[in-house]
Amino acid sequence: MFEASIKRTYPMTVAFISMRGPYAQIPAAFGRLYAWIAERAMMPMGMPAGVYLCDPATTPEAEATWELWAPIADGTPPFDTDDSSIGVKAIPAGTVASAMHKGPYDEIAPTYEALAAWIIENGYIVAGAPREIYYSDPDEVAIEDTLTEVQFPVQSA
Numbered sequence: 001m002f003e004a005s006i007k008r009t010y011p012m013t014v015a016f017i018s019m020r021g022p023y024a025q026i027p028a029a030f031g032r033l034y035a036w037i038a039e040r041a042m043m044p045m046g047m048p049a050g051v052y053l054c055d056p057a058t059t060p061e062a063e064a065t066w067e068l069w070a071p072i073a074d075g076t077p078p079f080d081t082d083d084s085s086i087g088v089k090a091i092p093a094g095t096v097a098s099a100m101h102k103g104p105y106d107e108i109a110p111t112y113e114a115l116a117a118w119i120i121e122n123g124y125i126v127a128g129a130p131r132e133i134y135y136s137d138p139d140e141v142a143i144e145d146t147l148t149e150v151q152f153p154v155q156s157a
Helices: 023-039 110-122
Strands: 004-009 014-021 049-052 065-074 086-091 094-102 123-128 131-134 149-156
Touching: 004 110, 014 023, 023 065, 023 086, 094 110, 110 123, 110 149
Parallel strands: none
Antiparallel strands: 004 094, 014 065, 014 086, 049 065, 049 131, 094 149, 123 149, 131 149
16 A cells, blocks of 8 residues: 655765766665775664666666765765775755555556655655665565665655
8 A cells, every 4th residue: 555755854974986877886885885984984874775766767777876875973084985886975955755665676667656645645756866775685574575765855846
């Protein structure tokens, strides 16, 4: 059953990795990101996320641009990406439309479509790149039980 809501996000500091190409790289990219965090004795502070910077309907996957975020302690100084394409940045608070998806990642498109329609029907417009917040570790949870929150930054139309 589809349910959507509007909510406020909190400001956060994230270590992030900038990526280009197939989404099949996500597990290895998260591995690189969390190894980088551990090497610098940083402490992860929340659920990881993916931010998708292009429209998969119009951009070939080989050209897709995206980031993975790992929340870390607030107050960690920001810095641009290094030669590993990893950096630290502050993410401001914001307003998002949100919906939960349960099940495989390759079946998430209907959640995106329903949320996009809900946004328009409820008098909002998309104001930024969509995010996926990952609540489940696919190595620990059956794929049909994984939980992913889809968020679109929004503003009133």
